[in-house]
Amino acid sequence: MTETETNLYDVVVLGAGPVGENVADRTRAAGLTTAVVESELVGGECSYWACMPSKALLRPVIARADARRLPGLRRAVQGPLDTEAVLARRNWFTGDWTDDGQVDWIKSIGADLYRGHGRLTGPRTVTVGDKVLTARHAVVVATGTRAALPDLPGLAEVRPWTSREATSAQSAPGRLVVVGGGVVATEMATAWQALGSRVTLLVRGKGLLDRMEPFAGELVAAALTEAGADVRTGTSVASVTRTDGTVVVVTDTGERIEADEILFAVGRAPRTDDIGLDTVGLAPGSWLTVDDSLRVTGTDWLYGVGDVNHRALLTHQGKYQARIAGAAIAARAAGTDLPENDPWSAHAATADHASVPQVVFTDPEAAAVGLSLAEAEQAGHRVRAVDVDMSSVAGAGLYAEGYQGRARMVVDLEQEILRGVTFVGPGVGELIHSATVAVAGQVPLARLWHAVPSYPTLSEVWLRLLEAYRDN
Numbered sequence: 001m002t003e004t005e006t007n008l009y010d011v012v013v014l015g016a017g018p019v020g021e022n023v024a025d026r027t028r029a030a031g032l033t034t035a036v037v038e039s040e041l042v043g044g045e046c047s048y049w050a051c052m053p054s055k056a057l058l059r060p061v062i063a064r065a066d067a068r069r070l071p072g073l074r075r076a077v078q079g080p081l082d083t084e085a086v087l088a089r090r091n092w093f094t095g096d097w098t099d100d101g102q103v104d105w106i107k108s109i110g111a112d113l114y115r116g117h118g119r120l121t122g123p124r125t126v127t128v129g130d131k132v133l134t135a136r137h138a139v140v141v142a143t144g145t146r147a148a149l150p151d152l153p154g155l156a157e158v159r160p161w162t163s164r165e166a167t168s169a170q171s172a173p174g175r176l177v178v179v180g181g182g183v184v185a186t187e188m189a190t191a192w193q194a195l196g197s198r199v200t201l202l203v204r205g206k207g208l209l210d211r212m213e214p215f216a217g218e219l220v221a222a223a224l225t226e227a228g229a230d231v232r233t234g235t236s237v238a239s240v241t242r243t244d245g246t247v248v249v250v251t252d253t254g255e256r257i258e259a260d261e262i263l264f265a266v267g268r269a270p271r272t273d274d275i276g277l278d279t280v281g282l283a284p285g286s287w288l289t290v291d292d293s294l295r296v297t298g299t300d301w302l303y304g305v306g307d308v309n310h311r312a313l314l315t316h317q318g319k320y321q322a323r324i325a326g327a328a329i330a331a332r333a334a335g336t337d338l339p340e341n342d343p344w345s346a347h348a349a350t351a352d353h354a355s356v357p358q359v360v361f362t363d364p365e366a367a368a369v370g371l372s373l374a375e376a377e378q379a380g381h382r383v384r385a386v387d388v389d390m391s392s393v394a395g396a397g398l399y400a401e402g403y404q405g406r407a408r409m410v411v412d413l414e415q416e417i418l419r420g421v422t423f424v425g426p427g428v429g430e431l432i433h434s435a436t437v438a439v440a441g442q443v444p445l446a447r448l449w450h451a452v453p454s455y456p457t458l459s460e461v462w463l464r465l466l467e468a469y470r471d472n
């Protein structure tokens with residue numbers, strides 16, 4: 001075999017995060033030769049600096065909070081968390097930041113792994129070091145995102161934490177300032193406050209989690225405050241410096257806060273600035289605009305899958321897209337039409353536009369799917385919000401003494417289906433898939449009424465919600 005033949009593939013996947021891995025899995029399953037290019041660790045941000053380590057840090061925090069809400073158990077869990085053990089378990093989940101297991105998996109599906117920074121060097125061509133990989137059918141960009149940092153003078157010298165340091169730190173800083181009010185900020189504030197840091201959370205807007213129903217952020221802010229964190233809304237950072245190890249933050253209101261570390265969790269930027277987009281007529285650093293087969297607009301061979309297309313920055317959504325893109329690439333490679341009529345392969349807007357689920361692993365958890373009331377109204381739907389106190393179900397009382405939580409369903413009054421559902425409260429993360437089924441399935445409420453939840457579980461909140469809708 002010549003060198004050129006060695007480097008000719010049906011599909012070249014740039015980035016081996018969860019999304020790139022899943023695209024490769026699908027294209028290999030369809031019998032297409034596939035190369036995967038990875039510059040860091042196979043498994044991507046999710047495995048090493050995002051989903052897995054953050055949830056490994058949070059799980060003991062939430063378990064302890066749950067236990068403290070139970071008479072008979074409360075006294076047994078009064079002490080502090082064993083931070084060292086929590087961090088050690090987190091380290092285990094990341095394989096101590098090694099990727100041997102996932103590399104073996106790439107081999108097991110029959111894809112070829114190329115390590116190094118890959119760049120497009122023209123249509124259907126990716127260059128990694130001295131290797132040129134040519135794709136017969138598709139190049140898939142699945143390079144994900146990195147943390148975006150604000151444009152503050154001298155910020156680099158402060159050596160701020162991003163989500164990477166916040167998920168991989170090997171000890172708890174004494175004082176931690178967290179800047180941001182979204183998912184990463186609230187989750188990491190929850191984790192590090194419980195693991196021994198004194199957290200000050202600086203939120204520019206009026207509240208936390210502003211993409212969810214307002215009560216989600218309110219309940220999470222109240223719980224963070226109760227846990228000892230200092231939550232300051234309507235506050236942004238005017239300047240930040242580091243002197244002799246101490247971080248000094250001055251806010252726009254002139255307050256001065258000292259800390260040992262500062263975490264900026266203020267958004268994400270696409271990792272497309274240095275992947276040769278200019279060689280194929282696209283703007284470096286941009287989010288990739290794709291159609292519903294995840295193919296980049298204006299091309300017939302380039303795909304943008306996962307975080308990099310900005311549709312929904314979540315692993316489960318990126319993996320959904322990977323399954324759709326894999327099927328589309330396979331169909332086009334076989335010269336057949338897109339599998340529009342195959343319900344297992346065709347893209348469904350319900351999945352990645354109208355019914356995206358997300359769980360925020362704070363204490364209490366906040367879980368939502370579909371549209372909030374404000375979003376549904378903005379989209380022009382005629383809707384009504386139905387609210388229920390989670391504590392109104394027997395299962396909640398059993399779950400925790402003094403259970404605090406709230407549920408909302410946003411009902412489309414024309415079709416009598418759900419546009420969105422939000423649950424906030426201990427243990428609601430596992431409840432969200434029932435709502436996803438209802439929203440994605442567009443289940444009529446009169447039919448949902450006959451889906452009987454088990455007694456005595458938190459799921460009985462469905463009865464309360466449907467009763468509240470029917471009776472008002």
Ligand SMILES: Cc1cc2nc3c(=O)[nH]c(=O)nc-3n(C[C@H](O)[C@H](O)[C@H](O)COP(=O)(O)OP(=O)(O)OC[C@H]3O[C@@H](n4cnc5c(N)ncnc54)[C@H](O)[C@@H]3O)c2cc1C
Pocket residue numbers: 014015016017018019020037038039040041042043044045046047049050051052054055116117118119142143144145163167184271274275305306307308312313314315316317318
């Ligand atoms: C702190 C945090 C917690 C999160 N928690 C959750 C959660 O609980 N649940 C959830 O669903 N989502 C969560 N997310 C979001 C989730 O991490 C992302 O949606 C997911 O990682 C996106 O996967 P991806 O494959 O598109 O990109 P990534 O996971 O970012 O993977 C991209 C890969 O491409 C590689 N790469 C980039 N450029 C190149 C190049 N030029 N050449 C070669 N390789 C390259 C990178 O090294 C990386 O391995 C969290 C995010 C953060 C920051």
